[in-house]
Amino acid sequence: MMAPRSSYERDLSKLLSLVNEYQTALLVSSASSDGADDHVDLFLDIIREICDGEDNSSYKFKAISIYSNVSKTYVLGALRAGRVQGSGSTVKPLTESDVEHAVTIVAQIGPEPFVTAMEAEPNFNIIVSGRAYDPSPYSAFCIFQEKQCSQKALSHQQLGGFTHMDKVMECGGLCATPKSASAMATVYLDSTFDIKPLNAGARCTPFLVASHTLYEKTRPDILLGPGGELDLTGTSYIQLPDQRTTSVYGATFEFSRDIGLPYTVKLEAAKIVGYRSIYMGDIRDPILISQISDFQSQIREFVASQITPSGGGFWELGFHVYGKLAHYVAHAARIATIHCSYPGQRGTGGNFAMGVGRKTEVDMGPCGEFCIYHLIPLISGEENARRIGHEVNVEAEEGPNFPLFSWKMSVIGNGEKSTRFPQSTSTVPTLKGNLTNPDQRSIHSFESTLSLINPTTLADIAPVIRCKNAGPYEITLDVVFSSPLVFYIIKSTSLLSPSLISRLYDIKEEKII
Numbered sequence: 001m002m003a004p005r006s007s008y009e010r011d012l013s014k015l016l017s018l019v020n021e022y023q024t025a026l027l028v029s030s031a032s033s034d035g036a037d038d039h040v041d042l043f044l045d046i047i048r049e050i051c052d053g054e055d056n057s058s059y060k061f062k063a064i065s066i067y068s069n070v071s072k073t074y075v076l077g078a079l080r081a082g083r084v085q086g087s088g089s090t091v092k093p094l095t096e097s098d099v100e101h102a103v104t105i106v107a108q109i110g111p112e113p114f115v116t117a118m119e120a121e122p123n124f125n126i127i128v129s130g131r132a133y134d135p136s137p138y139s140a141f142c143i144f145q146e147k148q149c150s151q152k153a154l155s156h157q158q159l160g161g162f163t164h165m166d167k168v169m170e171c172g173g174l175c176a177t178p179k180s181a182s183a184m185a186t187v188y189l190d191s192t193f194d195i196k197p198l199n200a201g202a203r204c205t206p207f208l209v210a211s212h213t214l215y216e217k218t219r220p221d222i223l224l225g226p227g228g229e230l231d232l233t234g235t236s237y238i239q240l241p242d243q244r245t246t247s248v249y250g251a252t253f254e255f256s257r258d259i260g261l262p263y264t265v266k267l268e269a270a271k272i273v274g275y276r277s278i279y280m281g282d283i284r285d286p287i288l289i290s291q292i293s294d295f296q297s298q299i300r301e302f303v304a305s306q307i308t309p310s311g312g313g314f315w316e317l318g319f320h321v322y323g324k325l326a327h328y329v330a331h332a333a334r335i336a337t338i339h340c341s342y343p344g345q346r347g348t349g350g351n352f353a354m355g356v357g358r359k360t361e362v363d364m365g366p367c368g369e370f371c372i373y374h375l376i377p378l379i380s381g382e383e384n385a386r387r388i389g390h391e392v393n394v395e396a397e398e399g400p401n402f403p404l405f406s407w408k409m410s411v412i413g414n415g416e417k418s419t420r421f422p423q424s425t426s427t428v429p430t431l432k433g434n435l436t437n438p439d440q441r442s443i444h445s446f447e448s449t450l451s452l453i454n455p456t457t458l459a460d461i462a463p464v465i466r467c468k469n470a471g472p473y474e475i476t477l478d479v480v481f482s483s484p485l486v487f488y489i490i491k492s493t494s495l496l497s498p499s500l501i502s503r504l505y506d507i508k509e510e511k512i513i
Contacts, residue, residue, distance in 0.1 A: 001042070002033040008043070013050050019125055020059055027137040028128045029170075034268075035131025036104045037069040043128045044410065051413035060415030061125040064117045066385060066407040068106045068130030070267060074404075075099050075376070084374050087266050088218075089513065090473040091373050098371040102269035105372060106131035110226030110265065113385030113405045114140030119147070120387065121409050130405075131268060133226050135166025142166075142187050149189065160251035161191030163230045167223065168195055168212055168248075175212040175246075176202040192249040194240065204246045206237035211464045211480040218470050218513065227263045227383065228255040262377030265404070269372035276364040277330035281337070281354030287344045288351055295342055302336040303329055330361040370472040378404065450482055461486050474513070477501070 001008070019026045031039040044065055051059040076099050078084050084094050099105070109132040118124060118140065129137065142162040143154065165185050173180025180197035183204065187193045195204045213220040213232055223230040235250040256263055288295060296319050303317055307329055315329045338350045356362055385405035451460040458465055464480035479496070481487040490496060502509040 001039060005042075005046070008032065009046055009050070012043075012046055016047065016050055016056070016059065016061070016126075019061065020056075025124065025141070026126045027141065028126070029132045029134070029137045031128060031130060034104075035068055035106050035129070037067045037130060040065050040067060040128050040130050044412070047126065047128075048412050056413070058415045060411065060413035062121060062123060063126040063128065063410050063412050064121060064124050064407060065410065066109060066113050066117060066127065066129040066132075066405060067388075068109050068132070068405055070105045070107045070404065072099050072102065072105060075105055075267060075372075078376050084267075084376050087373050087375050088471065088474065094372060094374050098269075098271070101271040102371055103271060103368070105267055105269040107376070107404060108133045108226060108266045108268065109136055109385075109405055110263075110383055111136045111140035111143060112227075112383050113403075113407060115143050115147075116385050117387075117407045117409070118144040124409070126412075133266075134170040135163055135225065138166035138169055138185075139163050146189060155191070156252045156254065157191040158189070159253040160230060161193055161249065162187065163225070163253050164232065164235065164248065164251035165193040165195075167230065168209060171212065171215060173197045173199060173202060173204075174215070175208045176204045177208060178202055190249075191251070192247060194245050194247045196245040203244045206239050206246050207463065207480075207482075209246045209248060210235075210237045211478070214476070214478045214480065216468050216470050216476070218474060218476060226265050227257075228253055257380075263380070263383050264375045264377050265383065267372050267374050267376055268370070270368035271371040272366045273369045274367045275326040276367050277326040277361050278364060279330050279334040279337075279354060279361050280356055281334075281352045283351055284353075285347055285351045287346065288342055291342060295340065298340050298342070299333050299336040302340060303332045306332040327361055327363055334360060373472055452482070452486070461490070 015026050018024065028043060029035075031043050033039055044063060047061070047063060050056060051061070075084070076096060079094055079096065079099065086093060109129060114127065114129065114132075114137055117127065122144075127137065139159070139162045142165070143159070146154065146158065146162075165187055168175055169183065169185050173183040175195065176183065176197035176199070178199075178201070180199035180202040182198045184196050184198055185193050186196075195209055197204050211220075213223070217223055221231070221233050223232065231252045231254055232250075234252070235248060238247045239245075240247055283289060283292075300317055303315075307315060307325070309315060309325060313325055315325055317329055317333055334352075334354065338352045338354075354360060382402070382404045384403040385407045386403040388406050388408040450463065455461045458479060462479045462481050464478060466478045468476055468478065470476045481490065494500075498509050498512040501507075501512055
């Protein structure tokens with residue numbers, strides 16, 4: 001898990017109290033970490049423990065759990081059939097060794113398994129899912145609600161609006177200024193949605209909501225996901241009169257199968273490549289600090305003289321200046337840090353203040369490395385989920401279109417009856433109205449620290465500058481300019497050329513996409 005169990009216990013205790021009091025639904029995606037099946041079950045165990053508490057005797061919840069683990073046998077079969085490809089140009093071809101060394105393989109769940117489970121158990125209180133495409137739970141909830149109101153098939157515009165809202169909401173109030181801890185979305189059946197931050201002093205602006213489409217993506221207009229792509233080329237963003245809410249419309253979702261392409265899901269897995277130990281401390285001797293690079297080289301030489309790996313093992317030693325082999329390396333390096341000599345030395349009793357929790361070295365455990373980040377095409381039906389514990393057709397289970405995912409429903413808690421998620425269509429927003437009406441518009445604005453008259457840095461002309469990973473193999477540098485005019489001026493120059501980025505970040509130009 002990414003955080004201590006106690007952190008999940010604390011947060012879930014708060015959330016379950018709200019579910020019980022307000023009879024609303026709680027959706028937990030990817031089990032708040034990697035989404036492995038055992039972590040889904042761990043979340044259910046924590047929920048059970050909370051419900052068993054003396055103060056929570058009235059709790060009784062219907063909890064849906066959705067599982068996303070994929071067997072190595074299934075992946076190897078697809079690999080040998082030539083059905084697996086890398087998710088992007090930077091991903092190397094998958095090998096059988098990658099599959100065999102993977103600790104656990106998961107597939108990113110699309111909205112379909114969520115919708116299937118919601119429709120089967122419409123009075124659910126909680127959903128805890130395995131690894132899911134980030135927008136899937138929100139999109140599924142919107143689809144589920146829409147089906148309560150209409151028997152018509154979803155349009156490309158509706159699903160586009162739902163999915164676009166999901167892309168924004170999965171990061172909470174990140175699209176607000178100042179950043180908000182959370183945000184609220186109001187979704188309309190005509191595919192429009194409004195985004196509003198819940199922090200009282202924050203605002204969602206068209207600029208920030210629009211720029212968020214770049215977040216963790218290599219392009220802002222077409223966003224690929226399970227079963228198709230979200231097309232944002234025709235999207236509009238409007239500041240509403242309260243100056244805190246932004247209304248969005250115009251996205252469409254294009255199904256891959258509609259254009260003769262397969263439904264694909266992304267497989268993810270990591271392998272253990274070693275173990276890590278650290279030691280931490282402070283050096284204040286100005287004589288030593290002035291020659292810290294040479295001193296680090298001396299430490300490396302000492303460690304190399306003390307540590308001789310066997311059986312194909314190896315070690316690496318890195319220093320971060322302010323900012324059972326691994327333990328031995330850290331120990332040897334710590335000893336050298338304390339006692340190695342250096343020119344001009346005055347303090348001979350050691351110059352390193354050290355120790356974390358009375359430990360001189362801290363073992364950090366296994367180090368993981370992505371080994372699977374690949375797409376696999378699914379046969380129709382595989383993108384869905386089967387219910388665990390219900391009778392299934394044996395021939396269908398052995399067929400090629402047997403669902404890849406699975407789910408079950410558990411009743412948790414000792415209350416007399418479970419709280420019921422209210423099924424009411426009277427409060428579902430239907431139509432947003434004419435957003436092109438000037439009375440509903442306000443001037444696009446954002447708090448500006450720009451200097452467009454005499455700019456000297458990007459910060460003077462670009463309100464958003466950030467660096468973020470787009471998957472495990474790509475890092476994006478997002479620069480969002482204040483106006484189309486500024487964008488086209490910069491684009492027409494060579495100011496942000498690949499050669500410049502290559503020099504600034506000391507990477508080969510051919511690695512820049």
